Amino acid sequence: MRPETRRHQIVKLTWTGLWLFYLSAPVADLVGGGHSTGARLLGALGLAAFVAWYLILVLRTGRQMAVPKMLLSLAVLAAQATVLSLSLGREWLVLFVYVSISSGAALPGEYSRWTVPGATALLTATALAVPGGNQYLAGLLIPALMGGFAMVGVRAMIRTTMELREARATVAQLAANEERLRMARDLHDLLGHSLSLITLKSELAGRMLPEHPDRAALQVADIEKVCRQALVDVREAVSGYRRPTLPGELAGARTALTAAGVVADLPGGAPAELPEETESALAWSLREAVTNVVRHSGAKRCTVTLTSSQTLAGPVMELTVTDDGAGGGAVPGNGLTGLTERLEAVGGSLSAGPAGKTGFRVLARVPLGSPS
Secondary structure (H helix, E strand, C coil), X not given: CCCCCHHHHHHHHHHHXXXXXXXXXXXXXXXXXXXXXXXXXXXXXXXXXXXXXXXXXXXXXXXXXXXXXXXXXXXXXXXXXXXXXXXXXXXXXXXXHHXXXXXXXXXXXXXXXXXXXXXXXXXXXXXXXXXXXXXXXXXXXXXXXXXHHHHHHHXXXXXXXXXXXXXXXXXXXXXXXXXXXXXXXXXXXXXXXXXXXXXXXXXXXXHHXXXXXXXXXXXXXXXXXXXXXXXXXXXXXXXXCCCCCHHHHXXXXXHHHHHCCCEEECCCCCCCXXXXXXXXXXXXXHHHHHHHHHHHHCCCEEEEEEEEEEECCEEEEEEEEEECCCCCCCCCCHHHHXXXXXXXXXXXXXXXXXXXXXXXEEEEEEECCCCC
């Protein structure tokens, strides 16, 4: 994983630099190993090239590199370790530990589980070919194996961390989308109902104004009240605190239907002690259904019923809104789609369609228990 900040870069470079401490054996051999000047010069160049190649592999593990290129780079690193060990002696066998570690850090797990033991096997073969190398072999086998597989584990942990970050970002995006959807539903339901009522009362006031200015003034006063309440509702919805209630929506439905000249046959009250989410879903359903009656149906009468019944799945509460208007099939839109989503969120369902030869019926059903 590539460092995201300068601090992360410093931490990674520090830990990588600490591992280079184990190169003290080859450095000490160059200084006091009794090699010729030419051997020392070539050994120093070879060690510098090895370290540079190793750092490139380890520090570039966060960047996507083709596996064949990585395998070729590891083969070059292993060849450098082999040549330096055979040429300069057993002190250089420690380079194979770096080969094992870099293979675990740079390659995916399905490759590194083979390259780490392969680097260890090459270490064993080289140690047996170098004079006195078997004396160093026991002390290098465990670091090579454990260091390589430790880096495999670190790489897997880093990959898991990256996936968790991506998942967290996805969850945050989904939550934001859900909140936007909630706001869209709330604003549609709130403003659609209120604006329909304002339109109706404005038309009534316009017709009354020439002959009955006092009655027109009452309609204008009602428009002002509706506008103020709509503003309050929108503010509460934006704040996320508004939860409509059945008694309030029944009263609003009676007002809207009466203003539209529709005879309202409504229940006297709402059932007591309904779960909060259930009552909210039914209240939104009532508001949307009545708004559609006022806007589109041309009905003369609207009947609203609230009944509880027992089904195989448990007790349910049913809200039915029926009118005697033009009828016709249900046309999917923001209102019915939003209602369906609200009801499904509490384990309920919505059905809408013609009621006999004329008229239209909306049936919202929600369970009285907890949704599964």
